[in-house]
Amino acid sequence: MYQLSEEEVDARARARRFADELVAYEVEAELNDGELPAEVREAHKRRAHELGLFATNMPREFGGGGCSMLQQVLIQEQMGRVTNTLGWVAATPPAWLVKVATPDQIERYVIPATRGEKEECYAITEEGPGSDVDALTATVRRQGDNYVIDGVKWHVTSFNSASFAFFQGKLSEGPHRGEHAMLIVDLPSPGVRVVRTPKYSHTTSHHHPIVGFEEVRVPVANLVGEEGDGMRFAHEWFRYERLMVAARCLGASGRLVEEASRFANGRIVRGRPISELGAIEALLADSLTELFAAKALVYETARGIDQNLDLKAQHAQCSMSKLFASEVAGRIADRAVQIFAGRGYMRENVAERFFRELRVERIWEGTSEVQRWIIADQLAKRGVDALV
Ligand SMILES: Cc1cc2nc3c(=O)[nH]c(=O)nc-3n(C[C@H](O)[C@H](O)[C@H](O)COP(=O)(O)OP(=O)(O)OC[C@H]3O[C@@H](n4cnc5c(N)ncnc54)[C@H](O)[C@@H]3O)c2cc1C
Numbered sequence: 612m613y614q615l616s617e618e619e620v621d622a623r624a625r626a627r628r629f630a631d632e633l634v635a636y637e638v639e640a641e642l643n644d645g646e647l648p649a650e651v652r653e654a655h656k657r658r659a660h661e662l663g664l665f666a667t668n669m670p671r672e673f674g675g676g677g678c679s680m681l682q683q684v685l686i687q688e689q690m691g692r693v694t695n696t697l698g699w700v701a702a703t704p705p706a707w708l709v710k711v712a713t714p715d716q717i718e719r720y721v722i723p724a725t726r727g728e729k730e731e732c733y734a735i736t737e738e739g740p741g742s743d744v745d746a747l748t749a750t751v752r753r754q755g756d757n758y759v760i761d762g763v764k765w766h767v768t769s770f771n772s773a774s775f776a777f778f779q780g781k782l783s784e785g786p787h788r789g790e791h792a793m794l795i796v797d798l799p800s801p802g803v804r805v806v807r808t809p810k811y812s813h814t815t816s817h818h819h820p821i822v823g824f825e826e827v828r829v830p831v832a833n834l835v836g837e838e839g840d841g842m843r844f845a846h847e848w849f850r851y852e853r854l855m856v857a858a859r860c861l862g863a864s865g866r867l868v869e870e871a872s873r874f875a876n877g878r879i880v881r882g883r884p885i886s887e888l889g890a891i892e893a894l895l896a897d898s899l900t901e902l903f904a905a906k907a908l909v910y911e912t913a914r915g916i917d918q919n920l921d922l923k924a925q926h927a928q929c930s931m932s933k934l935f936a937s938e939v940a941g942r943i944a945d946r947a948v949q950i951f952a953g954r955g956y957m958r959e960n961v962a963e964r965f966f967r968e969l970r971v972e973r974i975w976e977g978t979s980e981v982q983r984w985i986i987a988d989q990l991a992k993r994g995v996d997a998l999v
Contacts, residue, residue: 613910615685622682625662626689626701630862632658633697638959640695645815647697652816655700656727664690664701668851669725670709673717681913684858688909691859692866694964696815703855705731705777707847711836720775720795732773734764734796734822735845742981744845749780749824751792757828758794763806764822766975770805771818773798778824779841791841795833802827813968846926852976853929854916857909857936860972863965864902864936864943870961871895871947874954885950894946901939908932927989927998934982937972944969 615623633655640647647655659665667683669675678686683703690698704724712721723729740746749762762780770776776796782788796803806821835844872895875886885891912928920928947962948955955962973979989998 613906615681619679619682619685622663622667622678623685623689626664626686627692629658629662629664629701630689630692630698633693633700636697637694637961637964640697640816641814641958641964645695645813645817647816652700655697659701660727665727666702666704666725668703668706669721670706673709673722673725675704675706675725679913680854680916681910684854684909684913687855687858688862688865691862693862694961694968696813696817696968698859698862699817702727702730703851705848707844707851708835711840711844713832715832716795716835723774729774730769730772732767732769732776732798733848734767734770734776734778734824736765737763738765738821742978744779744842747779747781747791749778750783751780751794752782752784753831754828756831758792758831758834760794760796760824760827760829762824764824766819767822768819769817770798770820770822771808772816776803776822777835777844778829779845782838785838787838790839791845792838793835793841793844794829795835796824796827796829797833800827800829812970814964849976850926850929853933853982854909854912856972856976857905857912857929857932860933860936860940860969861902861906861909863969864898864905864940867940867943867947867962867965868895868898868902871898871950875950891950894950898943898946901942905932905936905939909936921997923989923993924998927986927993930977930982930985931999933972933976934979934986937969938979940965940969940972 636647663676664686667676667678667686671677690701709721724731735744737747737749739748751758751760760778760780775798777793778796779791779793782790782792802825804823806823808818808820811819875891876884878885909932912932915928916925944962944966948966951960951962954960957963
């Protein structure tokens, strides 16, 4: 199906094997604030490397997998089958950095991240600007051989395990005043502190704290690209991550349809499995149909990227993929809870966990409303035929 090559089928099978292994740890993580014993975490990390599922997006010359976009989608889809973000262990370090990194940044960040020795986090969102990244208020100013940065960033995912942060702010002085700059901040660094760590809907070991950066001095060597380049990188990262969000939503949706269908076949009410009741059949049929449509869309988008589709069309299609796959996953999770009913409201049930966890897929990396705005904007500028 989907005309996958042998190599693609193999990548998917390896990822599925790993996902099935991780599923066994979900309930333990759920009941322990997302935490698992350190030796289990380490074993998962080793397994991800062993199966060739770590850094699949990074170039082979640096030790990465050098996978095509479709292969990455197939792998992340399988990782999306697992709750409590356990699948994030098959991490995709910042491949966008490779194109602009200096040789020194390649040595200090790209290679260690590809080997799994260093982990990154993104400090971009702020309380006021929110979705409007153009309106960031964090400041960056040059002082001798350093930049001095100030700002408060929200929802900094994985800050608790990261060894460096991508910080985006606006230059407050100099020839590029008012433009964006991105810097790599080593963690910990003097002046960087957690303001607080709120609890979120999902249960994961990856925290999303509010982080203050006060007069933090960052060497000029840690500027990414040129002054004024900041937004360019944000767009590239968003494009990639939106497609990977979509891929993980496919995996979650597939697992939910399978589990709900299996339950419906075995749950007998008045002498008949509930899967034979018209109302339940409709829930399952709609879920499967929407999953098929989402898969076709996401795979086709990945193929387009592999074939160097026009960048603007890629941008619109990644937004369409994220929008559709995340909304579909939300509906499928809701139907799955309804099929499991009381059992589906228990935290030990996969539908309950996904019902909470999938909600954020419509929010991060740009909300559904923002994706619609991007898609409509591209439609107005380029027309239907250029985009679909
Ligand atoms: C769990 C989690 C992890 C996250 N991780 C990170 C991270 O690691 N790094 C990071 O930098 N950020 C991260 N984020 C931030 C995330 O990207 C933002 O929450 C998201 O972009 C939306 O911004 P906001 O929450 O401020 O919403 P707001 O911008 O305040 O939006 C409020 C409402 O207005 C709507 N809206 C806003 N603008 C428009 C528009 N132009 N058109 C139509 N409707 C609009 C929104 O859709 C929404 O319904 C994370 C968020 C969460 C919840």
